Amino acid sequence: MTEQTSKSAASPAPIISGRRARLAMLLAVLGPGLLAGLSDDDPAGITTYSVLGAQFGYQMLWVLLLSTVALVLFHQLGARMGVVTGQGLIGLVRQRYGVRRAALATVTLVIANVGTTCAEYAGIAAGLELFGVTRYISVPVTAVLVSGIVLRGSFHRIEHVLMALSAVFLAYIASGVLAHPDWGAAFQGLAVPSMPLTRDAILIATATVGTTLAPWGLTFIQSYAVDKKLTPADLRFENIDVITGAVLTGVIGFFIVVACAATLHATGATIDDASDAARALEPLAGNLASTLFGVGIVGAALLAAAILPLSTSYSVCEFVGAEAALDADYADARLFYLTYGAITAIAVGLVLVPGIALIPILVLTQVLNAVLLLPLLAFMYGIARDRDLMGEYTAPRGLAGVYLVTMALIGLCVAALLVLGIG
Amino acid sequence: MLRFTDEIRQPVVLADGSAIGVLRDLTLILADGDAVVDRLAVGSRFRISHLLPWSAVASFEHSQVELLPGAEALLVPVDPTGVLPLESDEMLIGRDVLDAQIVDVGGQRLVRIADILLTRLPGERLRVVAADVGFGSVCQRMGLRRLAARWPTEAVAWEDLHLTSARGHVVQLATARALVHRLDAAELATLLAHVPTRSAVDLLEMLGPERAAAAIAATQYDVSRRLVLALDGETVETVLEHLPEEHARRWRPILAKPRPIRRPYRRHRGWRRTRGRDAAT
Numbered sequence: 001m002t003e004q005t006s007k008s009a010a011s012p013a014p015i016i017s018g019r020r021a022r023l024a025m026l027l028a029v030l031g032p033g034l035l036a037g038l039s040d041d042d043p044a045g046i047t048t049y050s051v052l053g054a055q056f057g058y059q060m061l062w063v064l065l066l067s068t069v070a071l072v073l074f075h076q077l078g079a080r081m082g083v084v085t086g087q088g089l090i091g092l093v094r095q096r097y098g099v100r101r102a103a104l105a106t107v108t109l110v111i112a113n114v115g116t117t118c119a120e121y122a123g124i125a126a127g128l129e130l131f132g133v134t135r136y137i138s139v140p141v142t143a144v145l146v147s148g149i150v151l152r153g154s155f156h157r158i159e160h161v162l163m164a165l166s167a168v169f170l171a172y173i174a175s176g177v178l179a180h181p182d183w184g185a186a187f188q189g190l191a192v193p194s195m196p197l198t199r200d201a202i203l204i205a206t207a208t209v210g211t212t213l214a215p216w217g218l219t220f221i222q223s224y225a226v227d228k229k230l231t232p233a234d235l236r237f238e239n240i241d242v243i244t245g246a247v248l249t250g251v252i253g254f255f256i257v258v259a260c261a262a263t264l265h266a267t268g269a270t271i272d273d274a275s276d277a278a279r280a281l282e283p284l285a286g287n288l289a290s291t292l293f294g295v296g297i298v299g300a301a302l303l304a305a306a307i308l309p310l311s312t313s314y315s316v317c318e319f320v321g322a323e324a325a326l327d328a329d330y331a332d333a334r335l336f337y338l339t340y341g342a343i344t345a346i347a348v349g350l351v352l353v354p355g356i357a358l359i360p361i362l363v364l365t366q367v368l369n370a371v372l373l374l375p376l377l378a379f380m381y382g383i384a385r386d387r388d389l390m391g392e393y394t395a396p397r398g399l400a401g402v403y404l405v406t407m408a409l410i411g412l413c414v415a416a417l418l419v420l421g422i423g
Numbered sequence: 424m425l426r427f428t429d430e431i432r433q434p435v436v437l438a439d440g441s442a443i444g445v446l447r448d449l450t451l452i453l454a455d456g457d458a459v460v461d462r463l464a465v466g467s468r469f470r471i472s473h474l475l476p477w478s479a480v481a482s483f484e485h486s487q488v489e490l491l492p493g494a495e496a497l498l499v500p501v502d503p504t505g506v507l508p509l510e511s512d513e514m515l516i517g518r519d520v521l522d523a524q525i526v527d528v529g530g531q532r533l534v535r536i537a538d539i540l541l542t543r544l545p546g547e548r549l550r551v552v553a554a555d556v557g558f559g560s561v562c563q564r565m566g567l568r569r570l571a572a573r574w575p576t577e578a579v580a581w582e583d584l585h586l587t588s589a590r591g592h593v594v595q596l597a598t599a600r601a602l603v604h605r606l607d608a609a610e611l612a613t614l615l616a617h618v619p620t621r622s623a624v625d626l627l628e629m630l631g632p633e634r635a636a637a638a639i640a641a642t643q644y645d646v647s648r649r650l651v652l653a654l655d656g657e658t659v660e661t662v663l664e665h666l667p668e669e670h671a672r673r674w675r676p677i678l679a680k681p682r683p684i685r686r687p688y689r690r691h692r693g694w695r696r697t698r699g700r701d702a703a704t
Contacts, residue, residue, distance in 0.1 A: 091524065095535075098522070098564075099522060099537070099561055099564045100564070100565050100566075103561075103565055317532070319535075320534065321524050321525065321535030322532060322533070323531050323532045328531075332531060388518075
């Protein structure tokens with residue numbers, strides 16, 4: 001009896017410590033999924049979601065839901081591949097598909113990422129111009145700040161800063177609530193697929209898929225999981241991280257669409273980019289909603305401007321086989337740091353060139369991203385099914401079927417984007 | 424010296440001249456310290472269909488691999504599902520080693536393997552001698568030959584690489600970092616001393632005159648003599664220009680003497696002269 005009492009008295013402690021340990025493990029693992037997911041909500045993404053809401057109201061929210069499902073599937077796969085093989089995507093592509101395909105993928109990725117980084121700095125410039133700061137101050141200062149944090153900090157410090165930066169996305173949730181949306185219509189749009197069969201509707205649907213699932217996000221999540229030195233034992237928690245990141249990405253997108261649907265769509269206002277949306281929100285949803293929207297753009301652009309060159313550096317080093325780690329010294333990871341600096345410098349330089357037409361650069365970037373997405377997904381599928389590489393974590397037939405169906409749908413979207421976009 | 428990526432995809436033909444496929448890969452037995460090629464993987468452009476022991480090979484040339492009569496009986500078919508009937512300690516050079524990540528003993532990533540250098544042993548067998556990690560080989564494989572020529576071969580001796588995990592994982596091969604950058608003259612000299620003259624000459628030509636000269640200067644006299652005499656006239660002249668003066672001075676009189684390869688011609692001339700004299704007398 002005494003023994004039983006003592007056992008029962010002692011038993012809660014391990015349970016608590018077990019829960020605490022699990023929570024501690026989860027917190028330790030959190031990062032790759034959250035950062036890769038949230039950085040997809042960059043200024044280009046915010047613009048796409050704003051246009052989706054402003055033009056079509058709540059009707060096409062289901063596209064965002066499907067994009068989020070695709071994001072969960074492929075980010076989960078990317079993280080799993082990184083954790084199991086200890087290599088980034090481009091490294092695995094070189095090893096499994098040969099040097100030519102890997103080189104082609106790397107070169108395309110680098111060009112596309114330079115363009116996307118341009119878009120991020122253009123977003124920072126546009127966002128801070130809302131608050132009266134000229135781009136000739138805002139862009140160089142933020143570039144130095146972001147590069148300084150990433151290049152000089154330790155892995156954990158950088159991760160904490162980036163995660164703190166992600167908190168800025170709460171601004172969109174607040175902005176959406178302040179717009180007083182019709183929640184019933186919003187949830188109906190989310191659950192019941194319908195869309196007008198017009199060129200604009202198809203374009204915005206494909207753009208939504210394209211902006212949610214970006215090639216640089218796929219390469220980033222895998223390489224970052226490697227850099228974080230996650231092991232197969234962490235996979236359970238890593239799945240939670242990926243799902244949380246992807247769902248938050250979808251939720252933020254949802255609130256952006258909802259904010260624009262409740263205000264801009266209701267009044268028939270048209271917008272060209274995210275800063276237009278922020279300006280247009282002011283008379284409709286109040287100064288606070290507009291300010292929060294603008295703060296969100298700047299924060300999102302800062303996060304993506306930090307992560308895009310990082311994703312590029314990881315990929316270039318993966319191709320060459322050089323060290324790519326945020327904790328490494330410059331002497332040990334020269335190529336990694338030089339690539340980061342070069343991508344940032346080129347992007348900043350392009351944004352600051354007076355009178356440069358950024359639109360063709362951004363269009364080319366979108367086309368390159370669309371062209372690159374499908375081959376990357378196909379490479380990922382091949383690696384996921386390779387028993388020699390993935391061992392016991394090889395994708396089973398059922399899951400492989402889901403990947404194939406998703407890839408087919410994304411293929412349709414990419415084809416539509418290329419045909420309608422060019423036409 | 425042969426490059427693995429130059430040798431694969433050549434036709435494999437039976438003794439009667441009929442092709443059975445193309446060379447897809449070569450296998451090594453890990454337990455075999457000599458790293459001698461054990462089997463050939465033969466198949467179509469898309470998949471490996473058969474494994475074949477090296478004992479079935481009559482000749483291994485750049486244009487084709489010719490098999491001995493009766494080699495058909497030695498073909499080991501591959502399961503239609505693609506699972507290769509490899510021994511537990513057997514690996515494929517192309518699949519398992521080419522493009523693998525090299526890390527140093529501390530686990531830091533250094534470079535990827537761009538090509539595998541093979542040499543011919545007496546009896547035509549092939550042996551892996553080094554892993555090429557130079558960017559030139561990457562360019563070469565991408566078809567950028569002019570660009571490739573600008574980069575020197577950077578090799579790591581096979582003995583300095585250690586397989587540390589299964590296929591495709593980050594720690595595939597480990598080496599002390601200094602070895603990766605390139606073999607120095609002394610290490611090249613050791614390599615040159617252990618490979619047949621034909622392979623050594625190929626290696627010297629690949630290294631370029633400066634590094635070839637440094638390697639020759641570091642070899643023992645008998646090895647360097649064998650190599651210098653085997654190099655063609657133009658190459659040996661450029662190598663001599665890069666040799667330290669005291670070495671160059673040693674070789675010039677030796678090279679000025681009639682070289683063995685020219686002897687048949689001179690003998691022929693002498694024979695004619697003698698013959699003519701004989702005829703006159």
